Amino acid sequence: MSKRSLEKEENSNRPAKEPKKHWSLGLVESMKDPKLIYKETKNIIVIKDKYPKAKIHYLVLPREEISSIFKLNKSHLDLLEEFGSVFNTIKEEHDCELRAGFHAVPSMHRLHMHVISTDMNSPCLKTKIHWNSFTTSFFILYEDLINNLTKDGCIEKMSNETHKSLMSTPLKCNQCSFEPKNMPQLKQHLLIHIK
DNA sequence: GTTCTAGAAC
DNA sequence: GTTCTAGAAC
Numbered sequence: 667m668s669k670r671s672l673e674k675e676e677n678s679n680r681p682a683k684e685p686k687k688h689w690s691l692g693l694v695e696s697m698k699d700p701k702l703i704y705k706e707t708k709n710i711i712v713i714k715d716k717y718p719k720a721k722i723h724y725l726v727l728p729r730e731e732i733s734s735i736f737k738l739n740k741s742h743l744d745l746l747e748e749f750g751s752v753f754n755t756i757k758e759e760h761d762c763e764l765r766a767g768f769h770a771v772p773s774m775h776r777l778h779m780h781v782i783s784t785d786m787n788s789p790c791l792k793t794k795i796h797w798n799s800f801t802t803s804f805f806i807l808y809e810d811l812i813n814n815l816t817k818d819g820c821i822e823k824m825s826n827e828t829h830k831s832l833m834s835t836p837l838k839c840n841q842c843s844f845e846p847k848n849m850p851q852l853k854q855h856l857l858i859h860i861k
Numbered sequence: 862g863t864t865c866t867a868g869a870a871c
Numbered sequence: 872g873t874t875c876t877a878g879a880a881c
Contacts, residue, residue, distance in 0.1 A: 689862055689863075690862070692862065692863095693862090716862090717862080717863075772862095773862045774862055790863095792863095793876080793877085794876080794877090795877090848870095848874085848875065848876080849875075849876085850874080850875075
């Protein structure tokens with residue numbers, strides 16, 4: 667008698683034919699989820715980050731299928747100008763300091779600009795990589811990206827060496843000179859900066 | 862991107 | 872013994 671292998675479907679309600687999508691397409695899926703959409707315009711959708719790394723954390727994405735910052739050229743400057751307008755609008759709607767920028771090495775598909783508050787106070791902020799991806803030059807500020815694109819006509823890829831080096835940067839508070847020993851100590855320390 | 866967890870660090 | 876980090880995930 668042959669042994670029947672068990673189906674390894676995560677969701678048994680979903681038709682088995684539907685292939686499981688790769689995690690890196692998660693943002694494209696999230697853009698379709700009304701529960702996650704914060705606001706939208708003709709060319710842009712703003713969603714709430716599913717794993718926010720601060721009290722406020724949104725993602726600004728184009729409806730156009732631009733996979734990452736590396737597909738950008740000068741023809742996209744108008745679209746990016748709209749990113750800036752959306753950022754200004756979001757700032758008007760919030761009482762806290764907000765920063766806008768892009769990860770130098772994005773993990774997820776679809777060009778996305780992070781709009782994140784400086785408190786960095788969130789249960790989803792867990793690792794050194796999380797921290798360094800928002801507090802080192804791995805985080806390309808919106809204005810810097812515009813300047814680089816205007817100057818070079820494209821966004822240069824970061825070398826693996828630079829990437830590795832930035833991710834292993836020793837922890838340092840983003841609001842003072844404190845250098846915590848580890849992540850729990852950093853997270854505890856961040857609380858003193860909350861008004 | 863997150864989850865899980867082995868083993869390093871304490 | 873417990874806390875914490877960091878690498879694999881087919």
